[in-house]
Amino acid sequence: MSEKKPFLTLEQAKEITAVYPTPFHIYDEAGIRATARAVNSAFAWNPGFREYFAVKATPNPYILRILREEGCGADCSSDTELMLSEAVGFAGEEIMFSSNNTTEDEFARANRQGAIINLDDITLIETLEAACGIPETICCRYTPGGDFAIGNEIMDQPKEAKYGMTRAQLTEAYKILKGKGARRFGLHAFLASNTLTNDYYPTLARILFETAVELKKETGADIKFINLSGGIGLACRPEEPDNDIMAIGEGVRRAYEEVLVPAGMGDVTLYAELGRYMLGGNGAIVTRAQHEKHTYKEYIGVDACACNLMRPAMYGAYHHITVLGKENAPCDHVYDVVGSLCENNDKFAIDRAMPQVDRGDLLYIHDTGAHGYSMGYNYNGKLRSAELLLGEDGGIKLIRRAETPKDYFATFDFSEFDIHE
Ligand SMILES: *Cc1c(COP(=O)(O)O)cnc(C)c1O
Numbered sequence: 001m002s003e004k005k006p007f008l009t010l011e012q013a014k015e016i017t018a019v020y021p022t023p024f025h026i027y028d029e030a031g032i033r034a035t036a037r038a039v040n041s042a043f044a045w046n047p048g049f050r051e052y053f054a055v056k057a058t059p060n061p062y063i064l065r066i067l068r069e070e071g072c073g074a075d076c077s078s079d080t081e082l083m084l085s086e087a088v089g090f091a092g093e094e095i096m097f098s099s100n101n102t103t104e105d106e107f108a109r110a111n112r113q114g115a116i117i118n119l120d121d122i123t124l125i126e127t128l129e130a131a132c133g134i135p136e137t138i139c140c141r142y143t144p145g146g147d148f149a150i151g152n153e154i155m156d157q158p159k160e161a162k163y164g165m166t167r168a169q170l171t172e173a174y175k176i177l178k179g180k181g182a183r184r185f186g187l188h189a190f191l192a193s194n195t196l197t198n199d200y201y202p203t204l205a206r207i208l209f210e211t212a213v214e215l216k217k218e219t220g221a222d223i224k225f226i227n228l229s230g231g232i233g234l235a236c237r238p239e240e241p242d243n244d245i246m247a248i249g250e251g252v253r254r255a256y257e258e259v260l261v262p263a264g265m266g267d268v269t270l271y272a273e274l275g276r277y278m279l280g281g282n283g284a285i286v287t288r289a290q291h292e293k294h295t296y297k298e299y300i301g302v303d304a305c306a307c308n309l310m311r312p313a314m315y316g317a318y319h320h321i322t323v324l325g326k327e328n329a330p331c332d333h334v335y336d337v338v339g340s341l342c343e344n345n346d347k348f349a350i351d352r353a354m355p356q357v358d359r360g361d362l363l364y365i366h367d368t369g370a371h372g373y374s375m376g377y378n379y380n381g382k383l384r385s386a387e388l389l390l391g392e393d394g395g396i397k398l399i400r401r402a403e404t405p406k407d408y409f410a411t412f413d414f415s416e417f418d419i420h421e
Helices: 010-019 029-042 061-069 079-088 104-112 124-132 167-179 200-219 245-260 276-282 311-315 405-409
Strands: 024-028 050-054 073-076 095-098 116-119 137-141 148-150 153-156 184-188 223-227 269-272 283-294 298-302 321-323 333-338 347-354 362-365 386-390 396-400
Touching: 010 283, 010 362, 024 029, 024 276, 029 050, 029 061, 029 245, 029 276, 029 386, 050 276, 061 073, 061 079, 061 396, 073 079, 079 095, 079 104, 095 104, 095 137, 104 116, 104 124, 116 124, 116 184, 124 167, 137 167, 137 223, 167 184, 167 200, 184 200, 200 223, 200 245, 276 283, 311 347, 321 347
Parallel strands: 024 386, 050 073, 050 269, 073 095, 095 116, 116 137, 137 184, 184 223, 223 269, 298 333
Antiparallel strands: 024 283, 148 153, 283 298, 283 362, 321 362, 333 347, 386 396
């Protein structure tokens, strides 16, 4: 079972809110390091294994620096993510550029930084060649189409995904790239998101390993690495069992021994591009209950809104909520926990059994460390919150200040208007 235990106590949260007003995102350095070490140890059997953290999940240089110290690389898909990674010190093959619908400018920058380029589509060979020529090391992204199932359970629908090349295009792309001077090949696929089974990575790995063996036979390409990408999820609800990263690493090892080793490909290096698994559980939002409303339902209005965390509104995602200081109180009330947007999907929880919430209570929204702040937006003129880091020493560091109205208005030229804060 996943234990939904905040990494902050009420006392700590009160000390923090005396300095930094709610709402804010906060990340747990010790947790981030422990997760990175667990992932690295689960794949330590594969020499050269590297987790390229998906920068889009938590694009903050202080977070990226911690991950770099733990031996991770950076997975980017835009100009600014490349710039951020460069600023943190990621260089050359410490960067994976896994983008789609990519521009020449983006390819040119990725290539200048020495990143490994992962091609989403066969037509991008032309774009890449025009941008910077074909590098010696190149990766191609595969989609098998259809439904992706583990046993009887359909996990996702690659047939509906905009990403990747078909099986036939993969062979063609490898041949073309080889003809244009590519020497070291990689293979990548991302078939299901936020999975909660130890079988996702092993199942995906087996598909990629078998495909790699075929591709080598068909094209003679020297396949150096296979990128299992992201998709390992988190147990968001208290009753759900957590993924076991050691079992996942072991499952991938078994597929490797059964498929790659007998094919003479026992020197292939494995890469990952995990985002959510690395940071999700190591971040939270702290927000204050500011109103209660009793109409046809019971509402708790908090000072965060969907602009701080879009996932419940966008995906109906469940995020556990702890009322700090009431961890052991009975959940004998049922609430909708809502923000202040003029948008009715702005709800962090719907019909949620919780302890009684009083105005002024601090609510801790779990598992917001990945795809949380980074999916934020400014609808209704709401400002993005601060990001804080709880250091290993227990200290608090402001790693991104909260936006001010000035930030919100920064892209207008106000010379024709008169604005007052
Ligand atoms: C988003 C993304 C990831 C990370 O996904 P998670 O679900 O956070 O693990 C990895 N690789 C690519 C190409 C992505 O687009």
